[in-house]
Amino acid sequence: MEEEKKLPRNVFVLALIAFLFLFIYSVFFALPLTNTFFPEGLEITSYKILNDYYGRLLITREIKTKENGDWYYYIDVDTLHSGLIETSRIKNKTNIRPKSPLSEILAFQKERLTPYGNFSEKHSAASPKNIVLTSDLCPTSKEYDRLFYESIAEHQTNISLLVFFSGRWIARHPQYLKEIKEKGLALVAGNHTDHHIILTNRITKEDFISEITNTEKIMLENGILPSCFFRFPALVYKKEYMEALDQLNLIAVNANAWMGTKAKNWSVLLVHSNGCASSEVRVFKKFLDRAFEEKNQPDFVFQDIFAYFQNFLKESSSTN
Numbered sequence: 001m002e003e004e005k006k007l008p009r010n011v012f013v014l015a016l017i018a019f020l021f022l023f024i025y026s027v028f029f030a031l032p033l034t035n036t037f038f039p040e041g042l043e044i045t046s047y048k049i050l051n052d053y054y055g056r057l058l059i060t061r062e063i064k065t066k067e068n069g070d071w072y073y074y075i076d077v078d079t080l081h082s083g084l085i086e087t088s089r090i091k092n093k094t095n096i097r098p099k100s101p102l103s104e105i106l107a108f109q110k111e112r113l114t115p116y117g118n119f120s121e122k123h124s125a126a127s128p129k130n131i132v133l134t135s136d137l138c139p140t141s142k143e144y145d146r147l148f149y150e151s152i153a154e155h156q157t158n159i160s161l162l163v164f165f166s167g168r169w170i171a172r173h174p175q176y177l178k179e180i181k182e183k184g185l186a187l188v189a190g191n192h193t194d195h196h197i198i199l200t201n202r203i204t205k206e207d208f209i210s211e212i213t214n215t216e217k218i219m220l221e222n223g224i225l226p227s228c229f230f231r232f233p234a235l236v237y238k239k240e241y242m243e244a245l246d247q248l249n250l251i252a253v254n255a256n257a258w259m260g261t262k263a264k265n266w267s268v269l270l271v272h273s274n275g276c277a278s279s280e281v282r283v284f285k286k287f288l289d290r291a292f293e294e295k296n297q298p299d300f301v302f303q304d305i306f307a308y309f310q311n312f313l314k315e316s317s318s319t320n
């Protein structure tokens, strides 16, 4: 008798489990994936560079995985946001490049062969000044600067952050990566190459491309969605590498402000957080504390990298 009574409840529990499974499956695997961090565990078996369009999506990579299906990595040409979408959901791609904010930004980069964020593009003066906060995780065996991420989490309102990951840093520090993910920051993930080779003439264009795509694979396998933003190791670049970025549909972002320097409007501020510049991080914490604790409004606002490019397009169209 006891067994019979339990049965309906077991059926209910099984149905609930099945529902939850389908729900989780649909949330993580059926919809386009656009969060910077997602569950890790993808095993990539094939990775291809593409250049196809599907509406406002520029599809730049095809990713095949062992157990989690086949995906396209795309960039939204209007917003510059990126995502992953299952290949089965995309029909009738084209290779006609529509004029879009992304195509303009890439065209300007191709014409000058110089990264953005070094004041070679024009920005008008403004008050408060707009600042884009960025950080680099260059390879190192050192403990990362927890304080950097903790200070941002403490004052989180309006602080967006663009972090450039190197492949070797991710591979070496899974625990630190987990801690950063758990902070729930407004973080966009950029690419800082795998081995962080300073690009004087030492590697071929093909090796440079592998440095980038290997990092993308490491990011994806570790639950990090790459954005379309790239930073050269030690900010050293050469024209041939800039040309390779065009092939990959990546936008190079330099830095032009550091702790202790005077920032202009639309500065790209760089604070290292890999543990090799702890004094920089301590000054940064003081800077944040002062700015957010004063009764007066701080004379700057943190903007995300997407706002930076929206402003760039606005200003360049108004001067033409």
Ligand SMILES: [Zn+2]
Residues within 6 Å of the ligand: 136, 137, 138, 192, 196, 232, 233, 234
């Ligand atoms: Zn670096």
